[in-house]
Every structure is written in C-alpha cells, then in structure tokens.
Amino acid sequence: MTSMYVILAVILFAIGLAGFLIRRNALVVFMCVELMLNAANLLFVAFSSHYGILDGQMAAFFVMVVAAAEVVIGLSIIVMIFRSRRSTSVDEVTELKG
C-alpha cells in the first residue's frame, strides 16, 4: 500500500520539477515548487503511517508552515516584479547576470 503513495509522490515530484525547469511564468514556477514540497510531505506522511512513528507527521506540519511563510514572501516578490515590469516571465529577470 505504501508503495502506491511512494509512486504517487515520485510522479508529483517529477511533474513539479519539470514544471519548475520548463515553465516561464513565475506563478506557475511557484506552484511547481509547492507541488514538490507536497510530494515530499506525502512521503513523510506515508512513511509515518507505514512505520507507525509520528515523527514524519510532525515534519509534514513543519513543511506546511515553512511553505506558508515562503508563499507569502514569494508571492509578494512576484507582485512587486509584476508591478514594475508588467510581466511575470522569469526569463526577463536577469539582472544578476555575472
């Protein structure tokens, strides 16, 4: 049973990673990051249930809290960038080019 969850998590993570690497829209990239986080969370919970140890569930809560905080900051950065450039393409934000 647990293996199903693991496979689902791998699929979710792969989708998230692919989206993160391929998509240009900052909002979509951002959602993909969330997808990867949730894949990890799913693994935590699945293994917690499998072994009957609560540590994994606790870790899942921590990840949720961090993700929530990250969303706040990430979205506000995206909003700021959109206000100044009228665009959310991640490829246009290249000021840190060496």
Place this chain on the structure above:
Amino acid sequence: MLETLTPVVATGLFQYAWLLIAIPAIVAALLLILGKVTNGFGHWIASLAPIASFVLALIMFIQLAQAPKADHAVGLTLYTWMTSGAWHFDVGLLIDPLSILFVLLITGVGSIIHIYSLGYMADDPNRRRFFAYLNLFIAAMLILVLADSYIVVFVGWEGVGLASYLLISFWQAKPSAAAAGKKAFLMNRVGDMGLLVAMFTMLALVGSTSFSRVDQAAPFLNSGWATFIGFMLLLAACGKSAQVPLQAWLLDAMEGPTPVSALIHAATMVTAGVYLVVRSGAIYQQTPAAQLAVAIIGTITLLVGAWIGCSKDDIKKVLAGSTMSQIGYMMLAAGIGPAGWAFAIFHLLTHGFFKANMFLGAGSVMHGANGDVDMRHFGALRKAMPITFVTFGIGYLAIIGFPFFSGFYSKDHIIEAAFHAQPVLGVLALIGAGVTAFYMTRLMCMTFFGQARWAKDVHPHESPAVMWVPLVLLAIGSFAGGMALNSWIGEWLAGVGAKAGGHPSWLPHITWIGVVTLVVVAAGVLLGWWLFGKRPVPAQAPQKVSIITTMGRNDLYGDQLTYNAVGRGGAVLARGVDLADEKGLDPLADGTGWVVQTLGDKVRHIQNGYVRTYGVTMAVGAVLIGLALVVSRLV
C-alpha cells in the same frame, strides 16, 4: 638569604600587613580618581600615608624583634591569584628580617621625603599628581619587598618602574624630561626580561616561583641551570639598579624633581636589584660563576660611577654617578656570597640615609639658586644656607667613610670582605673609595666653599623649615645609622651570620685594611681640596681638559656604546625586514590578489541570471548528492 627560616603563619597584627601596601595605594588611587577635588588637601593625606605605614611597620618590627628567633619570618597568604594546570600562584606577603628593614627604610625615608616635597613642590601646579605618583611608588615598592614569590615581586618591580617613569617625566612639557622617562622605561624593560626569563626557568624546573619552594629546590638544581637563573636575575638587577651595562638611564633620570631623585633614584628603587640578588641567595650559592659575575659587575659599576661623578658639573649628576658607584659596592658585597649579604644590606640602609640626605640637600641648594644645578655657579654657599651646609656635610662625611659616620662602618666591611674573597676586587673597591672621597670633596668645595660665583639675579637663602627639618632628620640618620645598626644587623639577618663561617665579629675592629682605606680616603680628600678648594674654580667649565675628563663628561660614552651595540644592529635588522616585506611579502600578497581576480573574471560568466539555469544546477546537485548517499550505502 633566610632559607634557614620557615615562615610561620601570621597572627595578630601581622594579619593586617597588607595595610602597609593598601594605605598608600588607596591614597594614590583617591588622588588620581577624584582629581581636582583633592587639589587643596591631597598632598596632606598623601604625606600621612607613608607615615601611617611606617608606624605600622615599626610596631611589626618591634614585635618581630621580641619574638623568638624561629618565628622571625612571618608568612601571610592573601588570596589565590591564579591556577593553571599544575601551577598555582598565591599572592602572599613575607615579613622577615630582610623585608622589614626594607619596609622601614622605604616608609621612613619616604615619609621624610614626602614632608620635604610639601615645601619643594609647593608652587607646582601639578602638586596633587606628584604626590599621587609618590604614593603609587611607595605602594609598589612595598609590594616588591614584601612579596613572598618572584611573580608578586614582579608586580611591584613593574609598579616601581611605572612610578619611576611617571616621575622622571613629571615635567613632561620639557622634551628632555619626557625623553629621559622613556629611556629609563626602555632600559628597564631589558632587565625585566631577565627577571621574566628567570621566573619561566624556575616554573619549568621547580614548578613554583615562591621563595620557600625555590630555596628548597635550589640545592638540587643542575649547576648549569642555576648559573642561567643567576645570570638572568643579574640582568634584572642591572636594569633596575643601573649597573653596567644598563647604567645609562640613571644619569638622565635626574630630569625628575629632586625629591624623586632622592627617594627613587638613590634611596629605594635603584637598590631593588641588590635586594633581588640577596633574596635569591640560595640560587647564587649553587653557582660560583654567577656570583663572581655579580661581584665583577658591581666593581666595574662602582668605578664607572665614581669616574662619571668626578667630571660632572651638574650637582645632581655627580650624586647620580655616586649612587651608581655606591650600588656597585652593594652588588660587589652581594656577589661575595653569604659573607657579604649582610654588608650589602647594611650599606644599602646607610646609603639610603646619606644619599637621600645629600639629594635633598642638593634640592635645597637648587631651591636657593633659582633651580640652577651647575656647581660652577655656586660657591661659598655655607654662609648663605648654613643648615643645608651642615646636613650636607654630614652626608659627605658619611659617604666618604669618615670615622664613626655611617658609611665608615658599612663601606669598610665591604672593602674588607672583598679583600678576603678576591684581592683584586678588594684593591679596586679601595681605589673606588679614594675616588669617592675625591669627587665628593670636589662637590663640597665647589658648592659650599671658595668664592661666590653666583649669577647676578641669584640671592641664595636658606630653605623653609618644612624642607630643612627633613634634612636634619636624615642627617641624624646619616651620622648615627652606622653605629646603630653595626652591632646587631649581622645577628638580625641571621641565616647570613651563621654562614659567614668564622668571619670576624661585626663590631668595629681596627685592621690594616681599615687603616689603608682611611689613608686612601684622606688622599682623595686632599687631592680634591688641592684642586678645587685651594685654587679658584672657573665659572665656565674649561674646554681644554684631559681625555679622562672628556670621557667622564660624556658618561663614558654609555649612550654611544648602547647605540653601537644595539641601535645599529636594530636599524640594520629593521631595514632588512622592510626590504623583505617590500620584495618578498608584497609580491606574494599582490600575486594572490591577481590570481583570485583573474579566476573570478572567468568564473563569473557561469552566473547567467536565468532562474531556470540555477534550478537545473540545483536539481543536478541534489541528484548527485542522492547518488553519493546511495553509493556510500552500497559500498
């Protein structure tokens, strides 16, 4: 020196021995911290501090004298300073026959000089600061002599060095005074290094620097190490006591106010080296080589000091040369071995009186002559300042060793002991006594006798009572000190008397050496009188003089010798280091910078600014780490 006595635990009054140090230390702190608030009365409490310590010390001395012989050394452990590994440092005081004599000298002469300074420094705008430093000095010097371990001695040793520096350059607006202070401080550092190295060696070999532990361990020391420690302690003594080759600072130290010269650079601080050597007697007994070195250094210095004393026209510099010379006698006695230790301390005490007396007398003369120090501008002052003349005269008779004056007892002992130990040193000490008589007679004739050669606007007058009463007290000490101490000091400094081994009694006794000494001294006096008393003294220093005088006037080229021996080498070394820095280190540093910059220029193109590139890098990195973890599990 007193290794035969084991300190007993302090009881009664001795438990409060720390007060001896605390009183002047607290007063010094008060005067310095409260500042101008104490301008009006600071000098009064500062003068009371050493008197209070003196009274306390006197009571302790009487109690000690009444105690049975075995209880003559009292130890008082105050607190643990620090513990490091196997080393344990306590701060403790040791009140024994040797240290209590020093405490009496320091606080006694110190009190008198404080009172004198009330008059001498009355018009100085920085009087409070002066008295604060004087109290600081008294406290530091008492730590030095009361300490029961070398490391606590070192605290006092540095403290007196600091006080000496502050007081030499007291008139710091004068460039010469500021330079003299620095010179004294730096030359003393060389000696301090000797004391430090000696302490390190003791810690490595004995595991402690306390006198009792070191004295116990001394007989078992390897003779090479004992000699090494002996030489290092001698180096320390040379620095503090202005012995050749570290003598050059003392003459410049006369830039300080005259009471400072009297207290620090004549009576007390400069004798700390003698104290150190005598205190380390147990070590010196293991090493004839270091002992002989002490005696030789002492003999050289006593002749060098006397030579310089002969050729100076500055009254304070003559006295400074004479101080070097007299400390040379003490070092000679200390180097003779157990037979000489008590004589060294005896001469140290009498010298403390008569030299302080003469320095203060010189201060009184300067006071009357508007601060002039050139003896060629004095002459015939005996009528203008009769009290100064009489008290100075008593000091003069004491230093040349006129019968029944204090120097007669103490110096004769040293010359005699030198003859018994090493006739060559004895002859040189005898010559030194003759030269001493010569230059002191010259000083007396040029200052108090002959024609008046005063400058036009100078009207010499006797100093106020606050200055001449201390002179009288010190003159009494200069006269009676020898007789008072002679009969019992040997007995008092017990361990020594017993070890002297068949050396004749301490009572005055006529020997052929004593008679010869008197004859030599008389010859010196006559020569001095014939050259400077009978003939008129030119008011300008003659320029066509013998090479001997020229050398003396230039301090036997001590500064030039130091410069050529150390300064030149130091300059070459500094230039070499500078060159190595410029040609060796600079290219290395610049090269490193160039390499990093060039590399950075190449590498920074990796940062292309595309978020997705960074994402790929991160993902690949994470995969690599994951692979590494998996592989490491499998292997």
